[in-house]
Amino acid sequence: MTDHHHEEAVEALLHENRRFAPSADFVATANVGPNVYAEAAADPEAWWAEQARTLEWATPFTSVLEWEPPFARWFSDGTLNASVNCLDRHVAAGRGEKVALHWVGEPEGEAADITYAELLERTCRAANALESLGVEAGDRVVIYMPMIPEAIVAMLACARIGAPHSVIFGGFSAEALADRITDADAQVIITADGGFRRGVASGLKVEVDAALTLCPAVTTSLVVRRTGQEVGWVEGRDLWWHDVVDPAAPTHEPKAFAAEHPLYIMYTSGTTAKPKGIFHTTGGYLTHTSTTHRLVFDIKPETDICWTSADIGWVTGHSYIVYGPLANGVTQVMYEGTPDAGGKDRWWRIIEDYKVTILYTAPTAIRTFMKWGAEFPAGHDLSSLRLLGSVGEPINPEAWMWYRKHIGGGRCPIVDTWWQTETGGIMITPLPGVTATKPGAAMVPFPGISAEIVDNDGDPVPDGHGGLLVITRPWPGMLRGIWGDPERYADTYWSKFDGMYFAGDGAKRDDDGDMWLLGRVDDVMNVSGHRLSTAEVEHALVGHPAVAEAAVVGAHDQITGQAIVAFVTLTASSELHGADDREIIASIRAHVAEAISPIAKPRQVILTPELPKTRSGKIMRRLLRDIAEHRALGDVTTLTDPTVVNMIDGLMAVHAEDD
Ligand code: PRX
Numbered sequence: 001m002t003d004h005h006h007e008e009a010v011e012a013l014l015h016e017n018r019r020f021a022p023s024a025d026f027v028a029t030a031n032v033g034p035n036v037y038a039e040a041a042a043d044p045e046a047w048w049a050e051q052a053r054t055l056e057w058a059t060p061f062t063s064v065l066e067w068e069p070p071f072a073r074w075f076s077d078g079t080l081n082a083s084v085n086c087l088d089r090h091v092a093a094g095r096g097e098k099v100a101l102h103w104v105g106e107p108e109g110e111a112a113d114i115t116y117a118e119l120l121e122r123t124c125r126a127a128n129a130l131e132s133l134g135v136e137a138g139d140r141v142v143i144y145m146p147m148i149p150e151a152i153v154a155m156l157a158c159a160r161i162g163a164p165h166s167v168i169f170g171g172f173s174a175e176a177l178a179d180r181i182t183d184a185d186a187q188v189i190i191t192a193d194g195g196f197r198r199g200v201a202s203g204l205k206v207e208v209d210a211a212l213t214l215c216p217a218v219t220t221s222l223v224v225r226r227t228g229q230e231v232g233w234v235e236g237r238d239l240w241w242h243d244v245v246d247p248a249a250p251t252h253e254p255k256a257f258a259a260e261h262p263l264y265i266m267y268t269s270g271t272t273a274k275p276k277g278i279f280h281t282t283g284g285y286l287t288h289t290s291t292t293h294r295l296v297f298d299i300k301p302e303t304d305i306c307w308t309s310a311d312i313g314w315v316t317g318h319s320y321i322v323y324g325p326l327a328n329g330v331t332q333v334m335y336e337g338t339p340d341a342g343g344k345d346r347w348w349r350i351i352e353d354y355k356v357t358i359l360y361t362a363p364t365a366i367r368t369f370m371k372w373g374a375e376f377p378a379g380h381d382l383s384s385l386r387l388l389g390s391v392g393e394p395i396n397p398e399a400w401m402w403y404r405k406h407i408g409g410g411r412c413p414i415v416d417t418w419w420q421t422e423t424g425g426i427m428i429t430p431l432p433g434v435t436a437t438k439p440g441a442a443m444v445p446f447p448g449i450s451a452e453i454v455d456n457d458g459d460p461v462p463d464g465h466g467g468l469l470v471i472t473r474p475w476p477g478m479l480r481g482i483w484g485d486p487e488r489y490a491d492t493y494w495s496k497f498d499g500m501y502f503a504g505d506g507a508k509r510d511d512d513g514d515m516w517l518l519g520r521v522d523d524v525m526n527v528s529g530h531r532l533s534t535a536e537v538e539h540a541l542v543g544h545p546a547v548a549e550a551a552v553v554g555a556h557d558q559i560t561g562q563a564i565v566a567f568v569t570l571t572a573s574s575e576l577h578g579a580d581d582r583e584i585i586a587s588i589r590a591h592v593a594e595a596i597s598p599i600a601k602p603r604q605v606i607l608t609p610e611l612p613k614t615r616s617g618k619i620m621r622r623l624l625r626d627i628a629e630h631r632a633l634g635d636v637t638t639l640t641d642p643t644v645v646n647m648i649d650g651l652m653a654v655h656a657e658d659d
Contacts, residue, residue, distance in 0.1 A: 030433020106337025118593025146195025259283025287475025
C-alpha cells in the first residue's frame with residue numbers, strides 16, 4: 001500500500017528526466033571517486049574490513065564476516081570500546097580542544113560549546129557514576145531525555161561500560177515508556193526534570209514517575225535538572241545527576257568489548273501492536289555509521305560543521321549525531337528546541353551563527369519551511385552550507401527543488417538517504433562527488449551494500465519497473481535481532497524471500513537502473529518521518545471505553561507525508577454517540593496521545609456504524625485508504641455490505657474539518 005500520490009509524482013518526474021551532475025569543486029575534493037563502487041563490489045568484505053581498520057581496536061580482528069542466515073557476526077574476534085573511538089582517540093591525537101558540540105538551547109541566548117576533552121571528561125564521570133550505582137556490562141539502561149548534552153554523555157557512558165542503552169523518544173507517553181522499560185528489562189533510567197518546547201517547560205520526570213509505577217524492577221532513576229520545575233521524588237530511587245555524576249572521578253579506564261557486544265536497543269514500530277526492540281552491536285555498527293557519514297556527507301573533519309536535526313531518541317540521532325560524527329571527530333551543532341521557537345527563522349539563524357556546512361534533515365521539516373515561506377531563510381547568510389541531506393521518508397520533488405534553491409542556494413548537492421532503524425546506517429544514497437542526482441530519488445546502494453528490487457517471487461525487476469526492496473548480502477550495521485524475540489526477527493525480515501532481507505518498502509527502478517523509494521508496503525505508517533504501526537494505534541483506540549472497533553490507515557498529507565485516519569465504531573453502551581460526536585472524537589484523540597504519544601494522535605477520527613469487511617471478516621484497509629484519500633472507489637464486491645462504504649464516505653465530509 002505505497003503512497004499513490006508519491007507514486008504519481010515519481011511517474012511525472014521520470015518523464016522530466018531532470019538531473020544534477022556533481023559540481024567540479026566536489027569532484028576535485030571528494031573523499032572517494034567513482035571507482036569506489038567497483039572496488040567495494042569486487043570484495044565487499046575486504047572493503048568493509050578496510051573501513052573497519054580506520055577505527056581503534058584494542059584487539060584487531062582477523063575474522064570479517066560469519067554468516068549463518070539470518071544471523072551475521074562482523075569482526076567477531078576483535079575488541080574495541082565505542083566511547084574510546086568517539087572521544088579518547090581524538091583527545092589522544094591532540095584534538096581535545098576541538099569543539100565537539102555547539103549546543104544551542106531553546107531559550108534564546110542559552111548555548112554551550114563543548115570540546116572533545118570536556119565531552120570525554122563528562123562521559124568518564126558518568127561512567128564512574130553508573131558503575132558506582134551497580135550498573136555492569138550487559139545491563140540495559142533506559143534514557144529518556146531532551147536534546148541536551150547530557151543525553152549524549154549518558155549514551156557514551158553506557159557504551160563505555162558495555163551497558164546497552166535504550167533511548168526512548170521524549171515524546172512517548174508514560175504507558176509507552178513503561179512497555180519499553182519492561183521489554184528491555186532495565187533497572188536504571190536516566191532522565192531529566194523536563195525539557196523546553198516552544199518556550200514551555202514540558203515534564204519528563206512526571207512521565208517517568210507514572211511509568212515506574214508499572215515497572216517495579218527499576219531501582220534507580222538519575223535525573224538531570226534542566227528546567228528547574230518542581231518534580232516528585234521517591235527517596236532511595238531518585239537521584240540528581242549533579243549529586244552523583246558531577247562529583248565522580250573525571251577519568252575512567254575503559255574496557256574493550258567484543259565487536260558483537262550489544263551497543264543499544266532502539267524500539268520501533270512493526271506491523272503488530274507491540275514495538276520491536278531492534279538491537280545493534282558495536283564493531284560493525286561503528287564501522288557502518290562512521291564510513292557512511294564520512295563518504296555520504298563527504299566529511300572534511302577539519303572544517304565541517306555538521307547539523308543533523310533529528311532527535312536523539314530516534315535512530316538518525318544515534319547514527320548521525322552520536323556514533324558516526326563523533327567517531328569521525330567532527331564539530332556538530334545540537335539544537336534543543338522546535339524550529340519555530342524564537343521565530344520561524346530560528347534554524348537559519350543557527351546556520352548563520354555557527355557557519356554550518358552540512359545540514360541533514362527530514363522532508364517533513366522541509367515542507368513545513370516551504371509553507372512558512374522562503375523569506376525566512378532568505379533573511380540569513382546561508383553561504384556556509386555546502387551539502388544537504390534528507391532522510392526518513394520519500395522526498396517529493398517539489399520539496400527537493402525548494403530545498404536546493406532556498407536552502408542550498410542552488411549550489412549544494414542533496415543526498416537523499418534511504419535506511420531504517422534496522423539497517424543501522426545509510427544504505428541507498430548518492431555520493432556527492434560521484435552521483436548525478438535526480439530530485440526525489442535515493443539513487444544507488446552505498447558501496448559494499450547489495451540491494452535489489454524484486455517481484456513477489458523474489459526475482460529482480462527490470463529497469464523501468466517497480467517492486468519490493470531487498471538487501472541481498474549482510475552488512476556491518478545490520479540489526480542483530482529483535483530483543484528477546486529471535487523468531488520474530490527471522491519471521492519479519494528473512495522469511496518472505498530466501499536469504500534476502502525484506503525491508504518492507506516499495507521501490508522502483510527507472511530506465512537508468514536508479515532507485516526511487518515509494519513508501520511502505522506493510523501496515524507501517526510514516527507520519528512526519530515518525531514510524532508508527534496501524535495495529536499499535538488501533539490497539540490504543542480500542543482501549544478507549546467508548547470504542548468497539550477501530551481501523552487505522554495512513555493517508556497522504558501535504559506536510560507530514562502521511563497522516564493517521566481512524567475509522568471507529570462505538571460500543572452499544574456508549575451513550576455519547578449521537579449526543580456530541582465532537583466531544584467523543586476529542587476524547588478518543590486525547591486517549592491515543594496518552595496511550596502512545598501526541599505524534600500518534602489521529603488527524604481524523606471518523607465515527608461509523610460499521611467497518612467494511614470481507615466475507616472472511618478482514619477489515620478492508622485498502623478501501624478505507626481510498627476513502628481517506630478521496631479516491632474513486634474500486635471493486636467493492638467482496639464487501640459484506642457495500643453500503644457501509646458509501647456511509648463512511650458520507651461521514652468523511654462531516655468530520656474532515658476535525659481539528
Ligand atoms: O519507509 C522507509 C522510510 O522510513 C522507514 C524507516 O523508518 P525508521 O526505522 O524510523 O528510520 C528512519 C530514519 C532512517 C523506511 O522503511 N524512509 C527512510 N528514509 C527514506 C525513507 N523512504 C524514502 N526515502 C528515504 N530517504
